Amino acid sequence: MSDGPLIVQSDKTILLEVDHEQATEARHAIAAFAELERAPEHMHSYRLTPLGLWNARAAGLDAEQVLDTLLKYSRFPVPHSLLLDIEETMSRYGRLWLEKDEQHGLVMRTNDYPVLEEVMHAKKIEPLLGPRIDANTVVVHNSERGQLKQLLLKVGWPAEDFAGYVDGQPHPIELDLTDWQLRPYQNLAVENFWAGGSGVVVLPCGAGKTLVGAAAMATSGTTTLILVTNTVSARQWKDELLKRTSLTEDEIGEYSGTVKEVRPVTIATYQVMTKKRGGLYPHLELLDENDWGLIIYDEVHLLPAPIFRMTADLQARRRLGLTATLVREDGREGEVFSLIGPKRYDAPWKDIEAQGYIAPADCVEVRVDLPRDERVAYAMAEDADKYRLCSTSETKTSVVERLVASHAGDQLLVIGQYIDQLDEIGGKLDAPVIKGETPVKERQRLFSAFRAGELHTLVVSKVANFSIDLPEASVAIQVSGSFGSRQEEAQRLGRLLRPKADGRSARFYTVVARDTLDQEYAARRQRFLAEQGYAYTIMDAKDIAAA
Incomplete structure (x- = not known):
């Protein structure tokens, strides 16, 4: 012992x-x-x-x-x-595997005959299989490769996929290493991904996931489809690829709500890909017609259901998922595992921080008391309304004002879920508010002004949770969130983790209403970061002036 x-x-x-x-x-x-x-x-x-x-x-x-x-x-x-x-x-992992057979095409093999018997008699799996070749081998319909992997995972016999990938259309891409180089962990992430064929790379926000993507593209040397969360993210990817690789403007296309360009490297938004017309997904079909050699899924933990279906059909393409956390609140991590691939590389946040590649961060939970009238309203509210009521307490606005005043001169983000609350805070702070209805050009203008130090404070809704590069931000104040979403908490802290020129720590505040659902959900959101080694200091809002 x-x-x-x-x-x-x-x-x-x-x-x-x-x-x-x-x-x-x-x-x-x-x-x-x-x-x-x-x-x-x-x-x-x-x-x-x-x-x-x-x-x-x-x-x-x-x-x-x-x-x-x-x-x-x-x-x-x-x-x-x-x-x-x-x-x-x-x-159980790997007792079944998929591979290509010269005579029969795609087959599933086993080294354990009863396991194959068991899965072949599963009602949902049987229609996906062709004739039995021998005791340990059965033909698989090519079009069912992804669906089969999903179902095998569900019955507890995950298959290894050795069936390989189509080469895709060749397209030379080289890294331009004139004034930068891949960090050791980025190199390792690309090597692990390539050796495994397809799968997910998990790196903290600010640790250079885009560069891992660029390096994978250079290794592949083929046409590439990149799927991203929004148009701002698409343009950041494009800027980064132009800066870091041999690709030119003419080789990179944007496929979004406003632009429909299909080029050797095409960056498409999840939103446009999942638009329905007449019960069909026309954009999914259009992009599936191209002979991609590599598909990159940015923020892979956010994959919407239609993209899961698309990915089931794209099993012959090499796939790379990039994310800061594989946590999904809907429990669909298994679908990411079976359709994109297993986790190939995962770097603990604190390890990357210790190497100096991301900034250290202090996390502080600031607890406020609801005024008496709000407490009574909260107590009497329907369950469906309780979280919004306590999250948007007016008390939080004055707390935010005091916190902002205590960080005068810092580049600061105020982040929240509810637009009316953010509009009110933006008005009090005389700071611009970026939300869903803010046009892309205006968002880009405000982000640029923030990066240049012309703006010191931005109020942002959940549109800024993902793939927004704001390296200068050193303080964030979270006033409300998506219930108990762990990945949202990680993404919001991630806005602050680019290393600071003066080596300072970042500061991440969460303003929480005491003795309410707000406090309960805050505890749930913090779980992922706690796993990464971040501790939350609890302070009372009354002590801010003295902090």
Whole structure:
């Protein structure tokens, strides 16, 4: 028995003692295969899930390494039944695999005959399969490659995909390394992705995911389709590719609500791709007609349902997903795993911070009391209205004003969910508000003015959650969020993580109404960042002036 920081339990939960001297080391070790569930002050709770273990297996971690980690850091003996369960769960990955056969085309093979029998008799899987070739091999309809992988994951037998990819239309792309170079972790991310064929690279905001994409494109040397969250993001990708690669203006097309250009490198928004007309998705079909050699999914954790369907049809194309967190509140991480590919590279945020590539950050939860009339209104409100009522408390506006005053001269973002609340705060601060209805040109003008230091404060809605590059921002004040969304919290902190010229820490405030749903959802949102090693300091709004 050791004095380790972990308590490993037979119900597949792992408790981590936060104040233990080996806590950080242990957290990094288990992050590769366990998911954080709760993060109170002293004892964090993780859970082992099949998907987490299969992701670890796909990334090259075997059961022995997982078991060694648990045994090394566990304070008490690890339950023997759990050790067996982990070993058996991880062994399920790769007992089925897809590959190309010269005579029969796409086939599924196994080294365990009963497993193939089991999945072949599953009602939903049977129609996707062709004739049986021998005891361990069955033909798979080419068009069903993605759908089959999804269903195999659901029945607990995830298949490895060795069937390869079409080459796609060749198109030479080279990195222009005149005044920059890939960081070691970016190189490793590209190498791991390419060796695995398709999959997801997880890097903190500000750690250069776009450069990983550019390097993957240069390695591929083919036409590339890049899917992004919005038009501003599309134009940032274009600017970055023009600056970092041999690509010219004529080689990069934008495919958005306003522009429809299909070029060797085409950057399309998820929004335009998921527009329906007559029950069909015409833009999905148009882009599927092109012979892409690589498809990049920016912010892959946000994939809308029609893009999942499109991805099921694009299994013969090499696919790269980029994200700061694979967390999805709808639980569809399994679809990302089966249709884009497993996690190929994941760098802990604090590791990248320690190397000096992202800024350190202090997270502060500022708690406010609702005035009596608002407390009564909240108590009497319907459940559906409660969160909005406490999130948009008028008390928060005066708190934001005091926080902004205490950071005079800093580049500062105020971020929220509710437009009327943001409009009111923008008016009080005499700061522009960027929201869904703000035209793209106006957004770009305001972002440029902020980057240049001509504007010190911007008020932004959730349109700025993703893929917005504002390296100068050093302070963010969050006044409301999307309920308990962990990925939103990570993205909002990520706006601040570009290294500061003077080496300062970033400061991330969340203003929370005490004793309400707002406080409950804030705790949920913070879970992902707690897993990455960020601690939230709690302060009372009354103490701001003295802070």
